Amino acid sequence: MSVLLRGLKQHVALPLAEAITANPDKKVESPIADLTAVVTVTDDGGSSGRLRREYRILPPGDIRNCMVALSADETLLGRLFQYRFHAGRGLRGHSFGNLFLTALSHITGDFKEAVRVSSEVLAIRGRIFPSTVQNVSLEALLVNGRRVRGETRISRSTVRIRRLSLLPRRVRPLPEVLEAIALADVILLGPGSLYTSVLPNLLIPQITRAIAKSRAVCVYIANIMTQPGETQGFSVADHVRAIHQHTKTGLIDWVIINSKPISAGVAARYRTRGAVPVPCDVREIQKLGIRIIFDDLLEEHGVIRHNSARLTHLLLEEFVSRRHWR
Numbered sequence: 072m073s074v075l076l077r078g079l080k081q082h083v084a085l086p087l088a089e090a091i092t093a094n095p096d097k098k099v100e101s102p103i104a105d106l107t108a109v110v111t112v113t114d115d116g117g118s119s120g121r122l123r124r125e126y127r128i129l130p131p132g133d134i135r136n137c138m139v140a141l142s143a144d145e146t147l148l149g150r151l152f153q154y155r156f157h158a159g160r161g162l163r164g165h166s167f168g169n170l171f172l173t174a175l176s177h178i179t180g181d182f183k184e185a186v187r188v189s190s191e192v193l194a195i196r197g198r199i200f201p202s203t204v205q206n207v208s209l210e211a212l213l214v215n216g217r218r219v220r221g222e223t224r225i226s227r228s229t230v231r232i233r234r235l236s237l238l239p240r241r242v243r244p245l246p247e248v249l250e251a252i253a254l255a256d257v258i259l260l261g262p263g264s265l266y267t268s269v270l271p272n273l274l275i276p277q278i279t280r281a282i283a284k285s286r287a288v289c290v291y292i293a294n295i296m297t298q299p300g301e302t303q304g305f306s307v308a309d310h311v312r313a314i315h316q317h318t319k320t321g322l323i324d325w326v327i328i329n330s331k332p333i334s335a336g337v338a339a340r341y342r343t344r345g346a347v348p349v350p351c352d353v354r355e356i357q358k359l360g361i362r363i364i365f366d367d368l369l370e371e372h373g374v375i376r377h378n379s380a381r382l383t384h385l386l387l388e389e390f391v392s393r394r395h396w397r
Contacts, residue, residue, distance in 0.1 A: 072108060072133075072263055073140035074376055075292065076197070078383030079106055080141050083196040102391045106197035107251040108137045109278075111271040113209045113237075116223035118155075118165045122173050129182045129201055133268075135168035138186075141195035148193055183245065200248050202272040209271060210236045222267045229300045235266055235317060237274045244275045252281040257390045260323070261292040262377055265310055266301050270317055279318045288390055290325045291361075292382070295333075295368075295375050299345035308355035315359070323361055327385065329377070330365040337371055364389060 084101035112129045114120065119130035139149040152168030168189075175185035183204055190199060211225045212218055212234040219225050220238070252258065261269050273279050282289060291314070293307045302310065311323060328351050333341075338348065356363055366385050370378040 072110070072268070073136045074379050075259065075262065075382060076106075076108055076137055076140040078379035079103060079386070080196040082383065082387060085196070102387050105251075105254075106141075107248075107255075108141070108197060108199045109202050109248050109251070109272055110134050110137055110199060111268060112201045112203060113207055113222045113267065113271045115208060115221050118169045120223065121165070122169055123206075126173050126177070127206070128173055128176045129204065129206070131169045131172035132166070134186055134199060134201065135166065135172060137199050138190055138193050138195055139168070141190075141197045141199065142193035143196060144194070152193065198247075198251070200245050200251070202248055202275060202278065203242050203244055205239070205242055207242055207271075208238045209267065210238050211266065212236070226264065226267050226298075226301060229303075231303075232266055232301070235270055235274065237271065242275050244277045249277060249281050252278070252285055252287070255285060255287040257386070258282055258285065258287045258289045259292060259386070260289065260314070262294050264298060264301060265294070265305075265313060270314065273314065273318050273322075279322065283319055283322060288324050289322060290327060290386070290390065291323045292377070293326055293328045293351075294349055295329050295377065296341060296346045297349055302349075303345060306350045306352045306355065308352045308359065310349070311356065311359055311361060321360065323359075325362050325364060325390075326356060327364050327366070327368070327382075329368040331367040331369040333369065333375060334371060337373075337375060341375065 082101055083103045083106045110133050114130035114132055115123060117132065119132035122128060123130045135152055139145060139152050142149045154167045156162040156165050172185050172189055175188055176182045179185050183201065186199055208220060209222050209225055210218060210220045211232045213228065213230040214233045215230050219228055263269050291311060293310060297303055297305055307326060307328060311326060315322060333348055353363065368377050368382050370376045
């Protein structure tokens with residue numbers, strides 16, 4: 072999500088006074104009036120997991136990454152929030168931003184308020200909300216009948232997932248999330264881990280119902296590579312089917328797919344880890360009633376990512392300028 076937000080923030084409308092200061096002699100026009108990121112809170116590994124267990128707060132790591140991606144200036148404050156301690160008993164492995172959010176949660180007594188205040192410190196362009204403020208975890212039912220609990224264990228499993236659930240079963244979404252969905256023109260799902268990033272938010276029934284009810288176009292940004300264990304052997308259509316099986320058929324209107332081939336050297340390195348390019352089965356996707364957009368969205372710098380600028384340009388061109396609706 073942070074890759075996507077980093078590109079979109081460049082086109083978010085600034086407050087009038089700030090916009091005039093930035094461009095005193097130019098007409099200020101921004102295609103995005105409001106940008107809202109809804110972040111899952113099921114992480115139980117690394118620094119986030121330790122803070123979650125020791126201080127009984129929601130995991131801050133994913134939210135921290137999104138705040139830095141949306142910050143007006145990533146050079147100093149952004150680097151500070153991402154700084155990770157490499158030594159020191161108790162400190163090693165923690166990032167400054169995670170500790171900052173933890174401390175602020177205890178001072179304010181409210182994780183949501185801590186996110187809001189931290190967002191002000193970073194002067195983010197947009198808003199960030201956890202999907203829920205309840206202490207939730209993931210449970211996966213595997214095809215062999217075994218149940219695995221916890222995001223970290225699920226992501227390490229080498230057996231295909233049959234069904235994903237939230238614990239506790241009844242989870243209340245943040246009201247601000249439902250409001251943002253109701254007011255949205257475009258709803259973006261992904262890119263990100265299918266079972267541990269994309270689906271957890273959609274497992275909250277009120278969020279899924281709000282998306283289905285919304286007049287907004289719903290766009291799924293397909294992953295470029297499969298993930299060992301989670302989506303090994305999955306095509307793009309398999310990703311979409313998994314989302315529909317956990318939510319409702321017809322939730323997604325469009326899917327965006329990278330069309331640029333991956334270089335042989337990088338592909339070979341990923342293959343040794345059990346990851347391959349996600350195959351695109353056009354006919355199967357079309358059978359699901361979903362329209363497809365292909366584009367060169369690949370960025371390679373040792374690792375494979377979506378190109379933030381090209382993905383943003385595509386989204387603005389197709390779903391803001393041309394106004395594709397449901």
